Amino acid sequence: MMARPGNFRARWAIVWGAIATCLALIVPAIPVTAQQSGGETTQMSQTRRGPVTNLPLPRFVSLKASKANVRRGPGLNHRIDWVFQHRGMPLLVTAEYGHWRRVEDQEGQGGWIYYTMLSGVRTVSVTRDDVRLMSRPDPESEVVARARLGAIARLGECVPGWCRITADGIKGWVPRDAIWGVAPDEMRQ
Template sequence: MTVTFSRIAAVLVAALVAASGPLDAASQQRGPVTNLPLPRFVSLKANEANARRGPDLSHRIDWVYKRRDMPLRVTAEFEHWRRIEDMDGQGGWIHSTLLSGVRTALVQADMVPLRQRPDPEARDLALVERGVIGTLQSCNAGWCELDIGALRGWLPVSALWGVDPDEVLE
């Protein structure tokens, strides 16, 4: 078996990512490939994507994601590969062409009222079940505006995965 420099580098990158813990806002880093913040949220562009143990097709597949638009957190970059985590903390390396910069969020609580305005007293538009994914439009002051099917409304950030608690999106 021939060991190439890129394979050695891929293993080293994977080891460094595994050893590093989560970053707070003050120590936020930039990706060496995209110069975008790490960590950051993206969504799954494909209907199916393999999450591999390392950033190369030769690495074993640990997970197969089969839900388009699922929010994922990018924690590292290597060439055309992104190290991702899902809401359960599972993940691996996915090719960047399978990811989108479109922000989505997954509802973590069951039967959450989708509100007309970012106010707990606002009119309910619908009750949203756990596992529903919506497209983020904006977030501020503990609320996010989402498109869910044909509806657009507000959910509390605390009921969502795919956005940081204090994140502001415009």
């Protein structure tokens, strides 16, 4: 059976659109050099945006569900590689495709997950054992509590070197290098 020419072009347009979308998912942020008045050159990073949500990529989110399948590709027809089972777990969104988001956990493991399994609520995971939560962002301030390795807490404000977290109703400041789920230079109020 011979395809009609109009159908052939439509099919190729769909194929090329899919290829373009896949390429957009893997292209990194492009460094841009800008010349300021006075001849100074500064390095700026162009923020990459998700093709579906127009939100920055990569970005941190959290797992909304207590159990979520993580697939090899963006669709129900793809094999399940992982099952995330920790509600509130911080994840890094690295790509978008339709209703699917490619995510990674703090160990770099992940895949594609359906968008309704994710929340914009920011959480972090404690990366060291026996981390002291301080009353102020100062290592000499009063210790409010201690957090264990792997503890999940809600992220509050962040200042250079410190972030405020909340877990089980206890709030305190921790060194930024003791948590995962926040960018190294990210500031929050």
